[in-house]
Amino acid sequence: MAFLLDDDQRQIVREAERLLADNFSPDRLRDLLERTGSHDQVFWTACRDMGWTAITIAEEYGGLDLGPVELCLTAQVAGRFVAGAPFLSTSFGASEALRRHATPEVRARLLPGLAAGETIGAVHLSAALDADATPQLRDGALHGALGPVAAGLQAGLLVTLAHDVATETDVMVLAELDARTRRAPVQTFDNSRGYADLAFEGAPASILTTADARKAALDLLAGVAVVVAFEQLGVAEACLERARAFANERQAFGQPIGKFQAIKHRVAEIYVATELARGTALSAVLALRDNADDLVIRAGAARLCAIEASELAAREAIQTHGAIGVTWEHDLHLYYRRSRALALELCAAGRWEDVVAERLVAHHARDLTA
Numbered sequence: 001m002a003f004l005l006d007d008d009q010r011q012i013v014r015e016a017e018r019l020l021a022d023n024f025s026p027d028r029l030r031d032l033l034e035r036t037g038s039h040d041q042v043f044w045t046a047c048r049d050m051g052w053t054a055i056t057i058a059e060e061y062g063g064l065d066l067g068p069v070e071l072c073l074t075a076q077v078a079g080r081f082v083a084g085a086p087f088l089s090t091s092f093g094a095s096e097a098l099r100r101h102a103t104p105e106v107r108a109r110l111l112p113g114l115a116a117g118e119t120i121g122a123v124h125l126s127a128a129l130d131a132d133a134t135p136q137l138r139d140g141a142l143h144g145a146l147g148p149v150a151a152g153l154q155a156g157l158l159v160t161l162a163h164d165v166a167t168e169t170d171v172m173v174l175a176e177l178d179a180r181t182r183r184a185p186v187q188t189f190d191n192s193r194g195y196a197d198l199a200f201e202g203a204p205a206s207i208l209t210t211a212d213a214r215k216a217a218l219d220l221l222a223g224v225a226v227v228v229a230f231e232q233l234g235v236a237e238a239c240l241e242r243a244r245a246f247a248n249e250r251q252a253f254g255q256p257i258g259k260f261q262a263i264k265h266r267v268a269e270i271y272v273a274t275e276l277a278r279g280t281a282l283s284a285v286l287a288l289r290d291n292a293d294d295l296v297i298r299a300g301a302a303r304l305c306a307i308e309a310s311e312l313a314a315r316e317a318i319q320t321h322g323a324i325g326v327t328w329e330h331d332l333h334l335y336y337r338r339s340r341a342l343a344l345e346l347c348a349a350g351r352w353e354d355v356v357a358e359r360l361v362a363h364h365a366r367d368l369t370a
Contacts, residue, residue, distance in 0.1 A: 003282050003286065005073070008070075009069065009070060009073060012070055012073055012074065013073050013076075013077060015050070016050075016052075016073070016074050016077040016078070017077055017080075019046055019050060020043075020046075020077060020078065020080075020081040020083060021081075023042055023043060023046050024043075024081040024083070025042070026331045026334060028040060028042065028084065029082060029084050029192060029334050030328070030334070032084055032191055032192040033189075033190070033191055033192070033337070034191075035191060036185040036186075036187050036191050037153055037185040037191075037194075038191070038192075039084060039085045039087075039153075039154060039192055039193075039194050040083065040084025040085050040192055043078075043083045043084050043085050044085045044087060044117070047085070047087070047088065047117060048116065048117035051064055052071075052074050052088060053087075053088075053091060053114065053115060053116065053117035054115035054116070054117075055067075055070050055071045055074065056068060056070075056071050056092060056095065056096070057095055057099075057111055057114065057115040058099075058111075061107065061108065061111035061112050061115055062111070062112045062115040062116060063111070063115045067289050068223070068226065068227070068285055068288045068289050069285050069286075069289055071088070071092060071227060072226060072227055072229075072230040072281070072285045073230070074088065075088055075089065075227050075228070075230040075231040075234070076230040076231065076233050076234040076237075077234060078231060078234060079230065079231035079232060079233060079234020079235045079237075079238070079310075079338075080234040080235070080237055080238040081234075081238075082235065082238075082331075082334045082335055082338045084192035085151075085192065085193075085194070086150045086151050086192075086193045086194060086345070087117075087120050087121075087151055087154070088227065088231075089224050089227040089228050089231065090120070090121055090122045090123055090150055090151040090155070090224070091114055091117075091119075091120055091121040091151075092121075092223070092224060092227055093121060093122075093123035093125075093159060093220060093221075093223070093224040094114060094121025094122065094123060094155075094157045094158075094159050094174075095111060095114045095115075095121060096220060096223055096224075097123070097159040097172070097174060097208055097220055098110055098111055098114075098174070098208075099111075100208075100216075100220070101172065101208035101209045101216065102174065102206075102208060106174075106206065110157065110174075113156070114157070119156045119157060120151055120154045120155045120156055120157075121151075121155060121156075121157045121158070121159070122149050122150065122151040122152055122155035122157065122158045122159070123158070123159045123160070123220070123221070123224055124146050124147075124149045124152075124158065124159075124160045124198075125159070125160065125161060125217045125218070125220060125221040125224075125346075126221075126346070126347040127160075127161045127170075127214070127217070128161065128214050128215075128217035128218040128221050129218065129221070129347045129351045129352070129355060130347060130351055134160070134161045134162050134163050134170065135160070135162050135163070135200055136162065136163050136165055137162040137163065137164045137165065137166075137171060137173055137205060137207070138165045138166075140204060140205065140206070141180075141200075141202040141203060141204055141205060142162060142173065142175050142200035142202070142203045142204075142205045143200055143201070143202065144162075144199075144200055145197065145198065145199045145200065146160060146197070146198045146200075147184075147186065147195075147196065147197030147198055148186040148188070148195040148196060148197055149195065149196055149197070149198055150193050150194065150195055150345050151193070151194045152183060152194060152195060152196030152197070152198050153183055153185055153194040153195070153196040154194050155177055155194075156176065156177055157174060157175070157176060157177065158174070158175045158177055158198070159172065159173070159174055159175075159208070159220070160172070160173060160175065161173070161213060161214065161217050162205065164207070164210075167210070169210060169213070170213045170214060171207045171208075171209065171210050171213045172207070172208045172209050172213045172216055172217050172220075173205040173206065173207055173208060174205065174206050174208050175200070175203050175204070175205040176203065176204050176205070177198070177203060178203065178204070180200070180201050180202045180203045180204070181198055181199070181200055181201070181203045182198070182199040182201065183196045183197075183198055184196060184197040184198075184199070188341065189337045189340060189341065190337040190338055190340070190341035193341055193345070218296060218355075219295065219296065221346060221347075222288075222295050222296045222299035222300070223288050223295070223299070224346060225284075225299045225300070225302070225303045225346050225352075226281070226284045226285050226287075226288050226299050226302055226303075228303070228306070228342055228345065228346060229277070229280075229281045229284060229299070229302040229303050229305075229306035230281055230285070230306075231342060232277070232306035232307065232309065232310040232339065232342050232343075233274070233277050233278055233281050233306055233309065233310070235310040235313065235314065235335050235338055235339050235342070236270070236273065236274040236277060236306070236309040236310045236312075236313040236314075236339075237274060237313075238335060239270065239310075239313035239314050239316075239317040239332070239335050240267070240270045240271060240274050240313055240317070242317050242321075242331075242332065243266070243267050243270060243313070243316065243317040243320040243321070244258070244267050246317075246320055246321055247263050247264075247267055247320055257320075263320060266316050266319065266320055267316075267320065269312065269316065270309075270312060270313045270316050270317070273305075273308055273309040273312050273313065274309050274313060276305050276308075276309065277302070277305040277306045277308070277309035277310075279305075280298070280301045280302040280304075280305040280306075281302045281305070281306060283298050283301070283302070284298040284299045284301070284302035285302075287299070294359075294363070296355065296356075296359055297356055297359045297360060297363070300352045300353075300355055300356035300359075301356060303346070303349070303352050304349055304352055304353060304356070306342075307339075307342075307343045307349050310335075310338075310339035310342065310343070311336075311339045311340070311343060313335075313339075314332065314335045314336040314338075314339045315336065317332055317335070318332050318333070318336060
């Protein structure tokens with residue numbers, strides 16, 4: 001599958017790199033690690049000013065009416081700088097749910113806030129993969145608990161699965177988080193993600209879809225996973241660049257350590273994993289753009305390769321740097337923390353493996369009977 005960026009897309013990448021180079025602060029991220037309940041406000045303000053919050057939203061709602069390719073390229077650059085907020089992917093999930101399933105009146109009321117970055121969206125759809133317990137929907141209100149939810153501390157909107165007591169069926173709902181939702185910050189190894197346990201005490205919620213809600217939720221989750229895969233790809237790229245540069249600069253026994261086979265092979269393995277992640281991520285974003293039938297398979301493959309690449313790259317880059325790589329002052333632990341957080345944020349790799357395998361087996365069975 002051939003894929004080349006056009007001039008506009010390359011310009012988006014250049015502008016994103018310029019902006020984040022000017023606004024990225026490792027010290028600010030370290031400060032966030034020592035606090036619970038905060039996010040990188042400088043980064044989020046830059047996102048709003050650049051219109052990144054509006055990339056995939058239609059012009060009639062204040063958006064830029066671009067596509068998932070442009071959003072994913074932006075997320076990839078954000079990953080390279082370990083930007084300190086999860087809202088590009090989570091707000092995308094909320095806006096996509098509105099675009100696909102909400103009434104025109106609801107879209108007109110809520111999408112402008114998401115486009116402007118004034119409202120932050122969150123998604124919690126792991127039940128689409130794991131058949132987890134879901135909160136109850138009674139008389140247009142949510143009751144129960146969820147967690148941990150990425151961006152749950154800051155979100156004004158939440159898309160999740162719920163059990164409709166009236167019909168005894170699962171439905172996908174949009175909850176508007178207000179004082180009737182209690183938020184408990186969750187201390188993690190990457191506090192910039194805004195994780196929170198949510199307890200609903202009658203939070204107002206509207207049904208987005210009742211027809212095969214778990215399938216609709218999995219399709220939406222797959223779209224968010226594609227965006228996150230590009231962020232993970234950015235993490236892997238940054239770690240590869242740092243490992244390679246250090247291996248060429250650091251001297252031992254009168255020569256660069258990159259000449260030693262152990263280091264050379266380590267960097268080569270990072271490169272291979274990163275390129276595999278790039279290929280599957282590009283395949284997945286094109287499936288997302290074209291609304292392809294095999295989106296879940298491609299998104300699952302992208303997620304699995306991106307998890308492997310980002311964790312391998314961060315881990316091996318630290319090993320390449322040696323003792324300095326494990327210090328608080330060095331930036332590599334920021335990338336390792338982010339790779340671990342992203343690996344768990346949309347459900348763990350094992351369940352994605354199961355879903356991809358199940359879909360591939362079913363697809364093969366259909367081919368045999370056709």
